[in-house]
Amino acid sequence: MSYKLFGDLFRLAPYLALVVLAAWLGQQEAFVVDSQFAATLPVLPYVLCVVGCLFAWNFKMSTSVLGFLVIGMVYWTSAMFLPYGNTADVFGDVLFAGISILLPVNLVWLCWAEERGVLSRQGIIRLALISTQFAFLYLFTYVIEGAMQQVVIAILNLKLISTFWTAWSNLPQLAIGAYFISLGFMLLRFMLQRSPLQMGWISALIASYFAFQEAGNPDQVALYISVALLALIIAKVQVSYQMAFVDELTGIPGRRALMSDMKKLGSKYVIAMSDIDHFKKFNDTYGHDIGDEVLRMVANRLSMITGGGRAYRYGGEEFCVLMPVGEVEKAIPHLEKLRETVEHSEFVIRSKDRPKKDKKGSKKRGGSETNQSVQVTISIGVAAKGKMHSDPMAVMKSADEALYRAKKKGRNQVAK
Numbered sequence: 178m179s180y181k182l183f184g185d186l187f188r189l190a191p192y193l194a195l196v197v198l199a200a201w202l203g204q205q206e207a208f209v210v211d212s213q214f215a216a217t218l219p220v221l222p223y224v225l226c227v228v229g230c231l232f233a234w235n236f237k238m239s240t241s242v243l244g245f246l247v248i249g250m251v252y253w254t255s256a257m258f259l260p261y262g263n264t265a266d267v268f269g270d271v272l273f274a275g276i277s278i279l280l281p282v283n284l285v286w287l288c289w290a291e292e293r294g295v296l297s298r299q300g301i302i303r304l305a306l307i308s309t310q311f312a313f314l315y316l317f318t319y320v321i322e323g324a325m326q327q328v329v330i331a332i333l334n335l336k337l338i339s340t341f342w343t344a345w346s347n348l349p350q351l352a353i354g355a356y357f358i359s360l361g362f363m364l365l366r367f368m369l370q371r372s373p374l375q376m377g378w379i380s381a382l383i384a385s386y387f388a389f390q391e392a393g394n395p396d397q398v399a400l401y402i403s404v405a406l407l408a409l410i411i412a413k414v415q416v417s418y419q420m421a422f423v424d425e426l427t428g429i430p431g432r433r434a435l436m437s438d439m440k441k442l443g444s445k446y447v448i449a450m451s452d453i454d455h456f457k458k459f460n461d462t463y464g465h466d467i468g469d470e471v472l473r474m475v476a477n478r479l480s481m482i483t484g485g486g487r488a489y490r491y492g493g494e495e496f497c498v499l500m501p502v503g504e505v506e507k508a509i510p511h512l513e514k515l516r517e518t519v520e521h522s523e524f525v526i527r528s529k530d531r532p533k534k535d536k537k538g539s540k541k542r543g544g545s546e547t548n549q550s551v552q553v554t555i556s557i558g559v560a561a562k563g564k565m566h567s568d569p570m571a572v573m574k575s576a577d578e579a580l581y582r583a584k585k586k587g588r589n590q591v592a593k
Contacts, residue, residue: 377412
């Protein structure tokens, strides 16, 4: 479990590297001031916002569309209304404090929100809620004046803790708190779901913080906002890839990925077809939920195949393994090891009346009388490219015929 979590956190690195790269580029005067790219910086966030919205809209990702709109709205606000340089501006101070609090709150909300249709009732309500927030902020900031204005500024810049702990930031303490709390909830969401989508939200949150931190420099604001939008776009691309090529139930590559990878096979390879023994009995006896758990368990073991192989879910209870070896004899030891791993993996079916709460239930949950341990096995058929089978589909058919022989011989074995 800890290894998997470490691997997921490691996958955050490319996203965070974008933020680090932006920070480094922002310090390069030749890049920010003198380069031709500097002229496009103020426009880049708008371009990325439009691209991101269109991409997310096409895949009916309403939360992503709203995320792009929120970040784009914040950038437009900063470019149009916030003072740059050292010019004191009360209107700008109130607006800066307001959007620096609203942005992280909205991002963490969208990170946790379930996807709905962009133009669905839920999607329209969300859009209206976000629009109302910013409209009220603009109107309220423009209307208030005099003593009321000072009260609002005092509230937005409220000192909750000693300034010693927040002297490193230009943001109001309420905004700093909003960012830290939002980051915590986003990390929790990431640990629960472990999706590239959460990586994108986390990176966008961090990049937007640095944009506010550099509020006196319009070029760096544009750079960080661009990174925030780019991180979300990359996350959407990864999610779209997973939707197309990764099996949703088991988490391993699916049939479309298999067909794609088969086109890239070299001159020597082995294809193995695997099937869960008596799988229909699992479904008929224990229900489809238990059947799904069996599929996930077997897929997890198959993903650990040695010898450079890669496992795919072919369909139903059938899986396929591609191996970059030229002979069946070289592949069989790895496949036998895989078969034995599945055979010796304990699969426990929990009782339906298993208590979930209180001490009595906890004690009962630990008892063997509420659980049933069953054995799961797989049969494997294997074939290699050769004179008789030079095409990947022909090799797969031969492996499928070998799988049939393995089942006919008694199951739980490897046949060639």
